[in-house]
Amino acid sequence: MYKNIEKQKVLHMAEQVDYQDGQIVSRTLVQNSKLSMTLFAFEKDEEISTHAAGGDAMVTVLEGTGRFTVGGEVFLVSQGETLIMPKDIPHAVYGQERFKMLLTVSF
Known part of the structure; x- marks a missing residue:
C-alpha cells in the first residue's frame, strides 16, 4: 500500500522530495516484505556508504x-536513466551533483 503520496493524481516524482543543505532526504512510498519504494534527494x-541489499535494487534518476x-x-x-543493483x-x-532518485527494491 502506498503512503506519503497523493493518490488518483498525476504527479511529477522529482517534486515529491525536496533538497536540504548537507543532507540526504528520503520519503518512503511503500515498505513491506516484498517491495520497498523510496524517493531520495x-x-x-x-x-x-557501501552496503548490500536483501533484494534487487532498481534506481531511476529523476533529476x-x-x-x-x-x-x-x-x-x-543521469536523469531518465535506470540502473539495477x-x-x-x-x-x-554518491551525490556527484545534487540529484534525485526513485529506489525500488524487490525482495
Whole structure:
C-alpha cells in the first residue's frame, strides 16, 4: 500500500522530495516484505556508504546525476536513466551533483 503520496493524481516524482543543505532526504512510498519504494534527494557530495541489499535494487534518476559503485564498478546515472543493483552485491551512492532518485527494491 502506498503512503506519503497523493493518490488518483498525476504527479511529477522529482517534486515529491525536496533538497536540504548537507543532507540526504528520503520519503518512503511503500515498505513491506516484498517491495520497498523510496524517493531520495541527495545534496552534492553526500553519500550512502557501501552496503548490500536483501533484494534487487532498481534506481531511476529523476533529476541530476548520481555516481553509483556496484561490485567495484562505477556508473554515472543521469536523469531518465535506470540502473539495477543485484541482490547481495555491495554498492554505494554518491551525490556527484545534487540529484534525485526513485529506489525500488524487490525482495
